[in-house]
Amino acid sequence: MKLYLFNPDSDLALANNEANYIAPASARRMAQDMALLPIWYAAPDSAVLAPSAYNADFLRRMRELFGLRVQLATEPELPDYAEASIVPWGWNPSIRKYLLKRGVNEDKLPSPRLLADYRSLSSRIQAVEMTRRMTGRYPGYTCGEHTLVNNIEDCERIVNAMHACLLKVPWSGSGKGLNWCLHGFTKPVSNWCERILREQGCLTAEPIYNKVEDFALEFYSDGCGGVRFAGCSMFSTNEHGAYxxxxxxxDGQIEEIIARYLPLEKLERIREALRTELASVYGYTYTGYLGVDMMICRQDKENKYLVHPCVEINMRMNMGVVARLFYDRFAVPGSKGRFTVEYVPDNGALRARHEQDMRNYPLIVENGRLLSGYLPLVPVTGKNCYRAYVRL
Structure with missing residues (x-):
């Protein structure tokens, strides 16, 4: 049996790299509010770790609607899953310690040495070399530049040379750890860089591109040297770069959108080259999903579009894969909609939106597939600040 758990703070935990790491309150809130999210991508006859009080009824209803073959596992029941294969959102030392203390057998968990390898492979630094290789191989229709910075002097020089740039920390949560430098190397930017260099040892700098579309190519590594393509993902971010x-x-509908800017045969070349490169780097070390975030960028001077082939590599489960698997498993083929993760600090306002969506977009499910309407993917209770939902 497989046991899934949603730990969205995994990247932050890797940055800290301590077994006793404690996630920020917002990350703990998200993990609790959305604990049931793995039911939509879990393998049949598996379990999802979540509190039972408010999740059991929701899961029962989803089983009835979609024929889900997933059961609920609570924290006190973890010893019953001592021999299960554990599938977290992402691996890090703190989640290993958490599971070990609660009765999961050590041989079912990655070793500290393997977690050290995972941390290195999860760094944004991996995108630096991958981008260099991909743009070198396909210079006619790719763009992308990452500069690795190891000291404050280089940071000042690079920021001033670029005028406007984006600085990124090596490890951070999705859409986090970004510093948009729009006015040169100011004192706040200097202070931020000094802190990141002190805490994480380096950072990356890149130009700010004229982005037209965000998308990703998703892959799966089997841990035995094989990496397969797992689908396309097209996503949106806010003004700060957060998902x-x-x-x-x-996949076909998403490819049609990409084809407005890039011929599909060129996308296929990039995809196969990425798959080969990922296999050489991750194939024998890591088992799980790999998401390669990409962008379509416009070059105004030449009035043409280029693809940034590797904005970053997510070595963990990601929302793009959740959306991909939900659509393929539970949506009526040919339909279109949105998968959304939303934070609303006021629970009353969140529940009001939820109730309004239920009225405005009535749910229609036929033969275990969503035909149209609003579907919350996790229960919306009197405590939630986060919700995940689809609207088709």
């Missing part, structure tokens, strides 16, 4: 949601559509 907000995904287009719900088939």
């Amino acid at each position: 907000t949601g995904n287009l719900l559509a088939s």
